[in-house]
Amino acid sequence: MDRATKSQTIEDLKGLFAGAGAVVVTHYEGLSVKQTEDLRAKLRDQGAKLRMVKNTLALKALNGTAQAAASLFTGPVAIAYGPDAVSAAKVTAAYAKDNEQLKIIGGLMGDQVLDAEAVDALAKLPSLEVLRARFLGLLNTPATRIAGVVQAPAGQIARVLAAYSEKAAA
Numbered sequence: 001m002d003r004a005t006k007s008q009t010i011e012d013l014k015g016l017f018a019g020a021g022a023v024v025v026t027h028y029e030g031l032s033v034k035q036t037e038d039l040r041a042k043l044r045d046q047g048a049k050l051r052m053v054k055n056t057l058a059l060k061a062l063n064g065t066a067q068a069a070a071s072l073f074t075g076p077v078a079i080a081y082g083p084d085a086v087s088a089a090k091v092t093a094a095y096a097k098d099n100e101q102l103k104i105i106g107g108l109m110g111d112q113v114l115d116a117e118a119v120d121a122l123a124k125l126p127s128l129e130v131l132r133a134r135f136l137g138l139l140n141t142p143a144t145r146i147a148g149v150v151q152a153p154a155g156q157i158a159r160v161l162a163a164y165s166e167k168a169a170a
Contacts, residue, residue: 006057009054010057010061011061013061014061016051016079016081017062019083020083020088021082021083021084021087021088022081022084022086022088022089022107022109022122023079023081024080024081024088024092025073025077025104025105025106026077026092026102026104027075027078027105028077028101029076030100030101036050039080039091039102042094046082046087046088046090047087048082048087048091049080049081049082049088052076052077052078055075058073071106072105072113080092084128086122086123086128087127087128089107089119089120089123090123092104093120106118106119
C-alpha cells in the first residue's frame with residue numbers, strides 16, 4: 001500500500017470513528033466468506049457496517065486514544081459500526097453467540113474504550129427506535145387517561161337518561 005493510499009485510509013477511519021455512535025472491535029479469524037457476508041447483511045439491515053482494518057492504520061486514526069485502544073487492535077481485526085450506539089453491538093453480539101469464530105474484543109464509544117463486557121451490556125440496551133416508541137407511549141398515556149376521565153361523566157349521564165326514558169316508556 002503506497003503512502004497516499006495509507007493517508008487516505010487513515011482519514012477515512014478518522015471520519016468513521018468520529019461519526020459512529022459506537023465501534024465494536026472483533027477478531028474474525030476462522031470466519032468463512034459466506035459467514036462474513038451474512039454478518040454484513042445483518043448489520044446492513046440495522047444500518048450498521050463491517051470493515052476489516054489494518055491495526056497500525058486504525059491506531060494512527062485514533063491518535064488521541066491510541067494508548068488505551070492499542071490492546072484492542074491486535075491480530076485480524078474487523079470493526080462493526082453504526083450511526084447509533086446500539087445497532088452494531090446488538091448484531092455482533094448475537095452473531096458471536098452463534099459463531100465461535102467471531103470474538104468481540106472490545107469497543108470504542110467516543111473517547112471511551114470499552115471491554116467485551118461493556119459491549120455486551122451495550123448490546124442489551126433497547127434500540128433508538130424502541131426508546132422513541134416508549135417515550136411517545138409515555139407522552140400519549142396521560143392524554144388518553146384525561147380523555148377517558150372527561151368522557152366518563154358524559155357517558156354516565158347518557159346511561160342514566162336512557163334508563164329514565166326506558167322506565168318512563170314502560
